[in-house]
Amino acid sequence: MVTLEDVARHAGVSLATASRVLNGSTRQVGASLRAKVEQAAQQLGYRTNVAAQTLARGASNVIGLVVHDLTDPYFAALADGAMRVAEDRGMMVMVATTHRDPEREIAYVATLNAQRVRAVLLSGSRIADPAVTRRLREELDRYRQTGGRVACVGQSLLGTDTVAPGNAEGAADLARALAGLGHRRFAVLAGPPWLLTAQDRVSGFAGALAELGLPAPQLVHGTFDRDGGYSAAAEVTDATCVFAVNDVMAVGALASFRERGIRVPEDVSVAGFDDIATLRDLVPALTTVRLPLPDMGARALEMALDETGESAEPRTERMAGRVVLRESTRPL
Amino acid sequence: MVTLEDVARHAGVSLATASRVLNGSTRQVGASLRAKVEQAAQQLGYRTNVAAQTLARGASNVIGLVVHDLTDPYFAALADGAMRVAEDRGMMVMVATTHRDPEREIAYVATLNAQRVRAVLLSGSRIADPAVTRRLREELDRYRQTGGRVACVGQSLLGTDTVAPGNAEGAADLARALAGLGHRRFAVLAGPPWLLTAQDRVSGFAGALAELGLPAPQLVHGTFDRDGGYSAAAEVTDATCVFAVNDVMAVGALASFRERGIRVPEDVSVAGFDDIATLRDLVPALTTVRLPLPDMGARALEMALDETGESAEPRTERMAGRVVLRESTRPL
DNA sequence: CTGTTAGCGCATTCAG
DNA sequence: CTGAATGCGCTAACAG
Numbered sequence: 115m116v117t118l119e120d121v122a123r124h125a126g127v128s129l130a131t132a133s134r135v136l137n138g139s140t141r142q143v144g145a146s147l148r149a150k151v152e153q154a155a156q157q158l159g160y161r162t163n164v165a166a167q168t169l170a171r172g173a174s175n176v177i178g179l180v181v182h183d184l185t186d187p188y189f190a191a192l193a194d195g196a197m198r199v200a201e202d203r204g205m206m207v208m209v210a211t212t213h214r215d216p217e218r219e220i221a222y223v224a225t226l227n228a229q230r231v232r233a234v235l236l237s238g239s240r241i242a243d244p245a246v247t248r249r250l251r252e253e254l255d256r257y258r259q260t261g262g263r264v265a266c267v268g269q270s271l272l273g274t275d276t277v278a279p280g281n282a283e284g285a286a287d288l289a290r291a292l293a294g295l296g297h298r299r300f301a302v303l304a305g306p307p308w309l310l311t312a313q314d315r316v317s318g319f320a321g322a323l324a325e326l327g328l329p330a331p332q333l334v335h336g337t338f339d340r341d342g343g344y345s346a347a348a349e350v351t352d353a354t355c356v357f358a359v360n361d362v363m364a365v366g367a368l369a370s371f372r373e374r375g376i377r378v379p380e381d382v383s384v385a386g387f388d389d390i391a392t393l394r395d396l397v398p399a400l401t402t403v404r405l406p407l408p409d410m411g412a413r414a415l416e417m418a419l420d421e422t423g424e425s426a427e428p429r430t431e432r433m434a435g436r437v438v439l440r441e442s443t444r445p446l
Numbered sequence: 447m448v449t450l451e452d453v454a455r456h457a458g459v460s461l462a463t464a465s466r467v468l469n470g471s472t473r474q475v476g477a478s479l480r481a482k483v484e485q486a487a488q489q490l491g492y493r494t495n496v497a498a499q500t501l502a503r504g505a506s507n508v509i510g511l512v513v514h515d516l517t518d519p520y521f522a523a524l525a526d527g528a529m530r531v532a533e534d535r536g537m538m539v540m541v542a543t544t545h546r547d548p549e550r551e552i553a554y555v556a557t558l559n560a561q562r563v564r565a566v567l568l569s570g571s572r573i574a575d576p577a578v579t580r581r582l583r584e585e586l587d588r589y590r591q592t593g594g595r596v597a598c599v600g601q602s603l604l605g606t607d608t609v610a611p612g613n614a615e616g617a618a619d620l621a622r623a624l625a626g627l628g629h630r631r632f633a634v635l636a637g638p639p640w641l642l643t644a645q646d647r648v649s650g651f652a653g654a655l656a657e658l659g660l661p662a663p664q665l666v667h668g669t670f671d672r673d674g675g676y677s678a679a680a681e682v683t684d685a686t687c688v689f690a691v692n693d694v695m696a697v698g699a700l701a702s703f704r705e706r707g708i709r710v711p712e713d714v715s716v717a718g719f720d721d722i723a724t725l726r727d728l729v730p731a732l733t734t735v736r737l738p739l740p741d742m743g744a745r746a747l748e749m750a751l752d753e754t755g756e757s758a759e760p761r762t763e764r765m766a767g768r769v770v771l772r773e774s775t776r777p778l
Numbered sequence: 779c780t781g782t783t784a785g786c787g788c789a790t791t792c793a794g
Numbered sequence: 795c796t797g798a799a800t801g802c803g804c805t806a807a808c809a810g
Binding site for chain 1: 797
């Protein structure tokens with residue numbers, strides 16, 4: 115293993131000088147020595163030992179990203195946005211997947227703390243469990259007390275900077291647009307009752323219907339994934355329009371209707387939420403609420419890294435969704 | 447920042463004892479001291495400084511994963527499989543995305559080397575550029591000379607353990623199945639000429655047709671993504687069956703045909719490759735070659751981490767694909 | 779079973 | 795501008 119010391123010796127300079135030329139120091143080094151060091155490093159195939167550097171500097175160049183599931187395009191898009199920012203700043207990204215297990219989320223925050231990552235990004239919905247939220251928050255506080263920076267994408271109840279998608283507002287806009295198409299009887303494939311993101315979308319949707327004086331939608335709970343949409347769709351009894359609280363669930367719903375010979379949108383309209391890029395070529399094209407997923411991931415990391423937020427109040431930045439009407443919904 | 451020394455002092459024991467109970471040592475520690483240390487660590491909110499640990503141990507608990515694009519479900523599935531193995535072994539994963547830039551791939555290997563990751567996983571197709579391949583290989587060799595472990599998913603031309611998908615064989619099987627349906631005139635949406643994965647699939651497909659005495663397919667090159675499939679499909683002139691060399695391209699092709707009023711499979715059959723899970727609900731359901739993506743990612747990491755492969759010859763493990771006939775292709 | 783001690787590789791004062 | 799020396803937090807002999 116080639117060390118800085120090897121390089122220094124090979125170049126006939128001191129350790130300090132080698133360090134200064136090879137790793138971004140503000141200090142200047144004479145051109146001739148600089149050249150010697152660079153050449154020696156090159157010849158020997160020197161690679162900085164980041165662990166040693168981190169230890170000496172007391173700060174790493176790694177950021178931690180906690181997501182539920184990388185194969186869910188929602189998180190992949192968020193991660194992609196965050197990673198672009200990380201790359202721009204020369205940082206590496208450590209990714210942890212919780213598979214929706216809150217315990218694992220807490221454990222990973224502890225692990226990332228141990229890794230002394232520069233910042234932690236928590237993405238994905240919070241859940242309605244005060245005990246879990248409290249423990250997660252404790253772990254985050256511990257991390258922040260020693261200089262760790264945190265940002266979330268989702269609900270802002272962790273006392274951190276957060277990027278908050280306009281779930282309720284977007285769902286309300288969607289409800290109004292759908293009502294504008296003439297629909298009156300709705301069903302909502304509502305996801306798990308304890309998932310705050312799902313809750314927000316359901317309540318935004320239902321709230322808007324209520325304001326319009328329309329009957330309350332039928333609520334069918336289930337998992338937040340494709341299969342959850344598939345199963346829940348089977349229980350819809352009497353609706354002209356079905357709102358699945360995310361696109362992936364809507365895909366499941368479409369499959370369910372198709373298998374049962376129920377045509378979309380002729381027999382029933384279907385809408386989703388998120389506007390997942392991979393699903394844009396679906397037939398029928400999905401009416402949905404577009405969220406700027408990559409931007410959200412990018413912005414969250416920027417907030418976490420942003421120096422000005424040092425000791426200030428946690429900031430919440432709302433990212434509005436925009437209704438996109440497509441072929442899966444039709445006027446009544 | 448709470449250090450091991452703080453914990454030791456607080457518990458009234460030596461640094462070594464604290465280290466032994468808190469971090470997986472084989473050495474035993476008496477129950478009473480153990481309890482004291484654990485309590486002290488708990489009270490103080492101690493978190494191991496992994497950088498220091500890595501430096502002292504000379505080995506990290508992180509693995510590096512290099513992919514082209516996380517939002518491509520192919521890589522997301524591979525990453526997911528690899529991350530499951532990593533989690534089982536208590537390792538963290540550092541992810542780097544190259545966005546198909548070979549230079550970045552090389553640079554990331556260097557960076558991951560600097561991080562002293564335990565192993566590097568290279569996923570995604572190699573390209574037909576000897577100069578780039580050589581430089582990547584040099585960088586990998588440098589990493590391996592100091593104990594780094596490497597595995598690839600794709601072509602085995604880097605002298606590393608590799609998981610090789612049965613691209614040619616799968617494509618050949620597909621060609622035979624399609625010919626069995628009565629098709630004679632084929633087109634292949636072939637992706638970029640320099641992408642080896644694309645090449646393998648094209649040649650496997652064309653080879654099988656030749657063996658059957660059928661005319662050579664029309665080859666249309668383009669990018670390896672959705673838009674590549676979309677554009678290439680427009681140039682297909684005279685075929686009853688179109689083979690897109692991956693599912694994501696097939697989605698683009700379906701969109702192209704749909705927009706032009708060409709019905710699939712009534713007017714033309716379409717097949718893909720990979721069997722991406724997120725796309726299983728497509729209409730019409732896509733005929734494709736199923737690759738066990740998560741298993742491939744998992745297996746690759748296992749090979750890299752596997753001790754027995756220490757100094758032996760690089761192993762190549764083939765993962766066969768299985769033809770899945772669905773509705774996007776029909777008998778002629 | 780427990781404590782003492784010498785590095786791991788690098789950044790960074792502080793002198794020169 | 796350059797070099798010598800100190801310490802970052804932890805592990806792993808080694809000694810007791």
